[in-house]
Each structure stands twice: as structure tokens, then as C-alpha cells.
Amino acid sequence: MGDLYLASEKRYEKMTYNRVGKSGLKFPAVSLGFWHNFGSKDNYDNMKAMCRKAFDLGITQFDLANNYGPVYGSAEENAGRILQEDFRPYRDELVITSKAGYDMWPGPYGDWGSKKYLTASIDQSLSRLQLEYVDIFYHHRMDPETPLEETMEALASIVHSGKALYAGISNYNEEYTRKAAAIMKELHCPLIVNQRRYSIFDRTIEEDGVKKGCKEIGMGIIAFSPLAQGLLTDKYLHGIPSDSRIARDHRFLKESALTPERLHQIDELNHLALERGQTLAQMALSWILKDDEVASVLIGASRPEQIEENISIVDHLDFTEEEIRKIDEISLK
Numbered sequence: 001m002g003d004l005y006l007a008s009e010k011r012y013e014k015m016t017y018n019r020v021g022k023s024g025l026k027f028p029a030v031s032l033g034f035w036h037n038f039g040s041k042d043n044y045d046n047m048k049a050m051c052r053k054a055f056d057l058g059i060t061q062f063d064l065a066n067n068y069g070p071v072y073g074s075a076e077e078n079a080g081r082i083l084q085e086d087f088r089p090y091r092d093e094l095v096i097t098s099k100a101g102y103d104m105w106p107g108p109y110g111d112w113g114s115k116k117y118l119t120a121s122i123d124q125s126l127s128r129l130q131l132e133y134v135d136i137f138y139h140h141r142m143d144p145e146t147p148l149e150e151t152m153e154a155l156a157s158i159v160h161s162g163k164a165l166y167a168g169i170s171n172y173n174e175e176y177t178r179k180a181a182a183i184m185k186e187l188h189c190p191l192i193v194n195q196r197r198y199s200i201f202d203r204t205i206e207e208d209g210v211k212k213g214c215k216e217i218g219m220g221i222i223a224f225s226p227l228a229q230g231l232l233t234d235k236y237l238h239g240i241p242s243d244s245r246i247a248r249d250h251r252f253l254k255e256s257a258l259t260p261e262r263l264h265q266i267d268e269l270n271h272l273a274l275e276r277g278q279t280l281a282q283m284a285l286s287w288i289l290k291d292d293e294v295a296s297v298l299i300g301a302s303r304p305e306q307i308e309e310n311i312s313i314v315d316h317l318d319f320t321e322e323e324i325r326k327i328d329e330i331s332l333k
């Protein structure tokens with residue numbers, strides 16, 4: 001795909017943009033993540049086609065992390081190449097994010113939350129991404145051993161050095177989120193967002209206080225794996241398609257997730273979605289955005305058509321009380 005890319009002139013006609021907490025930044029209602037399908041063994045033309053499709057539909061946020069691949073770093077390298085080839089004229093229209101906090105390189109300095117790790121990792125990410133700055137740099141997970149002050153001080157110094165515009169946290173529980181926000185306030189650094197898993201099948205942020213707590217402290221939430229990695233679609237209702245995540249990548253989603261109970265729930269949710277005039281994927285995404293507390297659903301995709309299907313939720317986010325009750329009845333039993 002060596003052809004010249006010109007973004008669609010209609011790219012801002014459909015998407016909606018939501019403020020991230022009390023910050024000045026807005027997220028597209030749907031953002032695109034590079035965790036899967038952007039690694040060294042994946043098809044480069046397909047990655048590029050997904051990025052073009054996403055941006056043409058108003059998806060202005062691409063989410064990365066240092067170790068997305070496999071191999072670690074390769075998603076950032078591929079993103080860097082795509083950004084150079086296609087998106088240089090559009091850099092100021094894009095929010096590019098990266099993270100550090102999980103296993104990245106060998107030895108004691110390539111994991112968790114030390115200043116040593118985060119400071120080196122952002123430089124590596126910027127080099128792979130061929131960028132001067134990322135828009136948000138996240139600490140990827142809580143580190144129970146490193147003082148939170150040190151991790152936050154690392155994020156703040158990365159922001160103050162201009163290598164990131166905003167700081168974020170991911171997988172932080174309510175207690176750590178509140179403490180992190182307080183420390184960052186002292187450091188005069190905007191900690192604007194907590195990236196957490198959230199879907200009809202994973203209600204943890206409703207139960208652990210993060211959904212409510214972030215709103216109280218003015219921090220935004222972006223929901224990752226909103227389709228439960230593809231379970232919240234109709235694709236597994238009649239077996240395992242050979243081009244699905246379960247068939248192609250056994251790292252994080254396994255066939256054992258498809259229990260008879262789970263498949264029954266998926267089937268019932270699918271019927272409900274069709275009654276609403278949506279696909280199950282669309283209903284699952286709309287459900288997350290229905291009450292204004294989540295700024296964006298952070299989807300993954302394996303092909304451009306999925307992105308097209310998923311963004312059309314933006315004009316159908318309303319649910320009746322009866323629909324919400326039914327979704328709870330099906331998914332919480």
C-alpha cells in the first residue's frame with residue numbers, strides 16, 4: 001500500500017468527542033488500540049488500511065504500549081512507519097498514547113514502576129514511533145513495591161520535559177487512583193485518565209469504586225476490551241472461525257472462555273441487540289457509553305470492516321430501562 005493517503009474530508013461528520021474528565025482534551029467516542037494485529041507477524045497493509053479507515057471515520061486516538069507486538073516494541077515500530085508514511089500532515093489531529101509498566105526488557109529496570117524504567121521506556125517508545133512526543137503516557141499497572149510518589153514523579157517529569165502532553169494511569173484501583181491524583185496535583189501535572197477494562201461481561205470498575213471515584217475527582221475513564229476481546233460479538237455462536245482471535249492467538253483469549261453458559265449469554269444478548277436494530281458488537285459498545293461516565297471505548301480490530309461497524313454506534317447510545325434490566329439479567333446471572 002504505497003499509494004498516497006489523503007484523509008477523507010468527511011472525517012469529522014459522524015464521530016462524537018467526549019471531554020476527558022475535567023481536562024481540556026477530548027477523546028473520540030471510539031478509539032483504536034494496537035495490542036493485537038499490529039505485531040511483527042501481522043499484515044502491514046491490513047494495519048495501514050485499519051488506521052486509514054479509523055481516521056477517515058473520525059477515530060483520532062491510537063493507543064499503544066511499549067510491549068505491544070509480539071515481538072515487544074513491534075506495534076510501536078509499525079505505528080511509527082504508518083504515521084510517517086500516511087499521517088505526517090495530520091499529527092496535530094491525532095492523540096497517540098503509549099504506556100510502560102509491564103514486562104519489557106530483561107533485568108530489574110524493564111518492568112513495573114520505577115523512575116529508571118519509565119524514563120528509559122518513553123525514550124524507546126518515541127524512537128520506535130518516530131515522534132517527538134506522545135499525547136498521553138500511561139503507567140500501565142499498579143506497582144505495590146515502588147513508592148507511588150516515585151512513579152508519579154517519573155510521569156510528571158516526562159510531561160514537564162515535553163515528551164508527553166498528559167499523564168495517565170491504567171489498571172489502577174480506586175485507592176491508588178485517588179492517591180496518584182493527589183500526588184500529581186502537588187506536582188502540577190495533569191493526570192487525566194484511568195484506562196480500565198470494562199464491558200457487559202466485566203463490571204469490575206462499577207464494583208471497585210473506580211467508575212464513581214474517577215468522576216468525583218474529575219478524571220476520565222477509557223474502557224479497554226469493551227467487546228471482551230471479541231466474545232461480545234456474534235462470531236463465536238456457531239463455532240470458532242479460523243480468522244478469529246481464539247483461533248489465531250492463544251495468549252490472552254482461549255477456547256475455554258466459551259463455556260456453554262457464556263455462549264448462552266452471548267446468544268441472548270445477540271437477540272436483544274437485533275431487537276434494538278444493532279449487532280451485538282454495536283450494542284456492547286453503546287452500552288458502555290450510555291451514561292457519559294466513560295469518555296471512549298478502546299476497541300481492537302482485525303480488519304477495517306469491524307471498525308466501520310463499530311463506529312456506527314455513535315447515533316444509537318440510548319437504552320430503555322427495560323433493555324438495561326434485560327442486559328443485567330442475562331449477563332450477571
Ligand SMILES: NC(=O)c1ccc[n+]([C@@H]2O[C@H](COP(=O)([O-])OP(=O)(O)OC[C@H]3O[C@@H](n4cnc5c(N)ncnc54)[C@H](OP(=O)(O)O)[C@@H]3O)[C@@H](O)[C@H]2O)c1
Pocket residue numbers: 032033034035036063064140170171195196223224225226227228229230231233234235243244245246281298299300301302303305306307309310
Ligand atoms: N491498559 C491495559 O492493560 C490494556 C489491556 C488490554 C487492552 N488494552 C487496549 O485496549 C485495546 C482493545 O483491546 P481488545 O483488542 O481486547 O478490544 P475488544 O474491542 O474487546 O476486542 C477486539 C477484537 O474483537 C473482534 N472484533 C472487533 N470488532 C468486531 C466486530 N464488529 N465484529 C466481530 N468481531 C469484532 C476482533 O477480533 P478477531 O480477531 O476475532 O476478529 C478484535 O481484534 C487494545 O488494543 C489496547 O490498546 C489495554
